Amino acid sequence: MDLASLTIFRAVVREHGVTRAAAKLNRVQSNVTTRIKQLEEQLGTELFIRDGRRLVLSAAGETLLPYAERLLALADEARHAVKDASPSGRLRLGTMESAAASRLPGLLAQYHQTWPAVALELEIGTTGKLIERVREFEVDAALVAMPLDPASPGELFEAVPVFREELVLLTSRGHRPIHHASDITLSTLITFEQGCAYRACIEKWYIQHSIRPARVLELGSYHAIVACVAAGAGIAVAPRSVLALLADSSDIAVHPLDELGSIDTLLIWRRGHFSSALNALRDMLVKSGNAQVGRVEASAALD
Template identity: 65%
Template sequence: MDLSALTIFRAVVRENGVTRAAAKLNRVQSNVTTRIRQLEETLGTDLFVREGRRLILTPAGETLLPYAERLLALADEARNAVTENRPQGRLRLGTMESTAARRLPRVLARYHQRWPEVELELAQGITRALIDSVRAFELDAALIARPIEPDALPVEHFESVPVFREELVLLTPSGRQPLEPTRNGVGPTLVAFERGCAYRSYAIRWFELQGIRPARVLELGSYHPIVACVAAGAGVAIAPRSVLELSSLDGEVDLHPIGALGRVDTLLIWRKGQSSASLNALRDLLQGETASTQPF
């Protein structure tokens, strides 16, 4: 079982099939198929089953995947450790949608200009999913909102530094009162991301501090439809003020401060003990950006 075979196996999983994996790896499809068969023969078990036109991981494949991620990540670390201490190779960075839209474009442009030999892969997700992906070696680092739960980032598994600070605000339809609870303490509908989004957790905590609970939670997967739903009167939302600067709905929603609870740090997190020149360069660039614009 060699690293090349594991790289191909991981690509087939990530790209949901041989065709896209072959294109991603710049290989012919027959070579990818052959290498997967050879890996299965080496291990003595099937890693995929075909369901129509899709390849589905078998239980053995599910078991192998996190080991493959860890071995490939360790190989990258070893390669960086014995080569010149210069950022190069692949860096897999996870980020929240709000951070990708508002905070990262200028930083990533500067990073690419300074370190063109780094192949930067960007993945978006909610905070909990990003933490899990870093833990599982699927990402090298991630930008997340500081979790409201104190045990979400165990110090024995993760290291982190604050790199941005966001102000969360309450969004309501224009001209509408922020909260109009009924007699039984039920407030308006909360429009938010799915469970696992740190900002949703802050929103729920803020509702609790007001002594009410949302009538329901309308889950959406992006800030643009969230803001649009609030403007249309579907409910209220809590979101970073910086994201709203990108919205074209000025005058259709009102913004209300939510106090100290709304000041939330964005953290760069990585696995404890992990070190690479590429990650260190990104951390230094992010912290330099923070020092010039958002002193903590």
Template identity: 55%
Template sequence: MELAELEIFRTVVAEGGVTRAAERLNRVQSNVTTRIKQLEESIGVPLFVRDRRRLVLTAAGEALLDYAERILDLVQEARQVVAPQSPRGRLRIGSMESTAASRLPAPLAEFHQRWPEVRLELSTGPTDVLIAGVRACKLDAALVAGPIDDPALAAMPLYKEELLLVTPCNHPRVRSPGDVRLETLIVFEQGCAYRRHAEHWFARQGKGGGPLRILELASYHAILACVAAGAGVAVVPRSVIAMQMAPHGFATHLLGRDGRVTTYLISRRERTSAALLALRSLLAASL
């Protein structure tokens, strides 16, 4: 099993087939096919099955892909440590959806312009899932809601967010959880830090206070549309509200101290690269 074979294997998976992988690697298709066959022969199991015109990973291929990515990333990291160079290679970034939409477009566009040799991959998810991805080395870094208390993670504070309670326009003013008249709290899935803040805010009212039902949705667009339609209430960052075009169809209410949250860029302390250092520097400079 050679590093070149693992890189070809990873590229075939990423590009969805041999033809595009060969173009990306600047190799002829027959060479890519041969190296994949050699890799399968060296480990003794098939890595792909053909489904019509596309290649699908076998269970063994799925397992090898995880190891191949870790091996190749460690090799890249080792090269950076031994012989530092300009940012290049792959950089896997995770982010909360709200941060990806409201904070990252401009910095990431600038990052691509400055360091085009970095293949930056961005994925979104709730804070708990992103933290787990960084811990497992499936993400190089992530933007998550604090506080961060894991000693294995380096955490750089970036953005001060303010969470707002969002209600339909005709809802009376809300000063405390007891003022909320709707019974449904519209949120992201479990693991979302903002959801925890919302639930804690309502829990302060005690027995009988606040929404009784939970409605889980997968995007702020859907959440705000449901609030405007009167389906319930939600807790949303002010930065997301600022992106909405008037008329909103909903009203916002302050949560006080409970609404103040800091977004951090986290990464494993022992893992770094020129690309990650460049991203840290760029995000810090954009504040």
């Protein structure tokens, strides 16, 4: 069982089949199929259940996958450790949409110019999904929002705060001022799917005031959320930094709410992970960020 075989196995899982895995790896399909069969022979068990042209992970395959992820991540870490300190190679960064839109464009352009040998891959998701992606070695690091899920085991992660976001309520223009939950006249909450830390904050705020929205409308982007708010479909919560990106905000009203407060965005990564590319990104994020919370405090939130 070598690293090349594990790389092929992981690619077949991620690409949902041999054809796409072969294209991803720049190999012929027959080679991928042969290597999977050889790996199964070495382990003495089937890793996939073959259902016509579909491949579904077997129980043994499900067991092997996290080990394969860990071994490949460790091998990648070892390569970085023995190479020259100059950042290079692949860096997979997960981020919330709000950070990707409002905080990262200029910073990533600067990073590419400074470290052109790094192939930076960006993945968008909610805080909950991104934590899981870091946990499963599917991204090297991620920008996520506090408070983190209490179920997230702190011993797996290290973290540093980089941005501080002020959360505000958004309504259509003409809505009366909102100082208390009872001031809200719209019954629909427009938000991202479960796993969004900002959604968790507004839902907690509702609960604290013993009310709940009659409906929740889940959308996948701030552009769609703001458009629905402007049309009067409901209310939303968003970082104030996102509003600066709007070409026209004349149809929405922004309601600062001290109870929602500020939320820190953390850069998290697997504890002990080494990568010169990640270290360079972390240093750049901290230098350009606006968070004032100390790293020790942020790390404590993960424990």
